[in-house]
Amino acid sequence: MANSFLEKVRGKLIVSCQALPEEPLHSSFIMSKMAIAAVEGGAAGIRSNSVADIQAIREVVSVPVIGIIKEVYPDSPVFITPTIKEVIAACETGVEVVAMDGTNRKRPNGEDLATILQQAKSKFPDTLFMADIATVEEAAMAEQLGFDIVATTLHGYTEQTKGHNIAEANFQFLKEVLQVTALPVIVEGKIDTPEKARTALELGGTSVVVGGAITRPQEITARFISKLNS
Template identity: 55%
Template sequence: MLSQVKGGLIVSCQALPNEPLHSSFIMSKMALAAKEGGAKGIRANSKEDIIAIQKEVDLPVVGIVKRDYDDSSVFITATFKEIDELIEAGCEMIAMDATTRKRPKNISLKELVEYVREKSPSVELMADIATLEDAVQAEKLGFDCISTTLHGYTEETNGKKLYTNDFEFLKTVLQTVSIPVIAEGNVITPEMYQTCMQLGAYAAVVGGAITRPMEITKRFVQMI
């Protein structure tokens, strides 16, 4: 998948149960629209959505499963259960929370990586990180790529944005690790996407600015 998305745009097609567009059918059509617009890959949540998307488009898919657990704040592909669902779905890449936070049932990130490598060696792994420490750890654990997905969404980085201080966090990650770094998180304009690529990002993931009309509408309304 990495070779297919290099230098391109990955569109995140996701809608949670509390959102108006929550539907595997609708997400498959979102993916089709993204493909026709020039996307090189899709990021999708849940086995059901991934299967529907794969029937609609031939783009490679980064799969995740978002699920809440009582004993941890980690919710993106948090345990073996989610890994199994994604392998069954047949996505080309699996993304998981790669922060240093405590995981559900005290499962270690290392255990999850080893589990995927043993069960489905052809599947590539994306590390969703929030800090530079996370990025360094992910590279050591053998992830195929890093994504800045969780920067601003953890207790330690709460409220921070990828583009804060002229994309300083992205620049630092790019300078620190040698595996591909994919820009993700509040990339909401074509100009921001262009900046990420110019700085050396391998690719970029854009979601809300393309596939979440409720959030797009809110941004317009808030300007009034």
């Protein structure tokens, strides 16, 4: 499955179709339509959050899906497929790839990332597992733990990397990640222009995930308003 997934997305765009409960587009039906629009526009894959959205999207598009389940726990900042419960639920949808927080932060319920991954790979040997990381050290750790793919998703979103942007310093963070791991690297996180997406691929990224710049109209509108008011 690894070769099949990578062949389909290599050098191409994956669109993240997500809307949180407090957002106006929060609806599995709407996200399925968003996925159709993305695929019609040329997307080679979809990233989706929640069992309901994943199922709805898989019913209407045939491209590979990266599945996650966001769940907030009071004892941890980790919320992207954070425990074995969410990992199993995501795997059971049949998605090609399940992404989970791959940072070294404390996890909910005292669970351990290595154990979660080991259990998941044992139970779902045909599923690929992707580590959403924030630092170069975590990229190296992901390979050591046995992840199949690394994604730069959380760079700029953790306490350690807050304020950073993957495109800063001419994508220096991405360059360093590519040096420390032989795993495929999917570039995600604040890729908000076609130019940045192209640069990420030219530097060696396997594929690029774009979310808010395509699928969150309130964020897109706010950027226009900000520019108009400046």
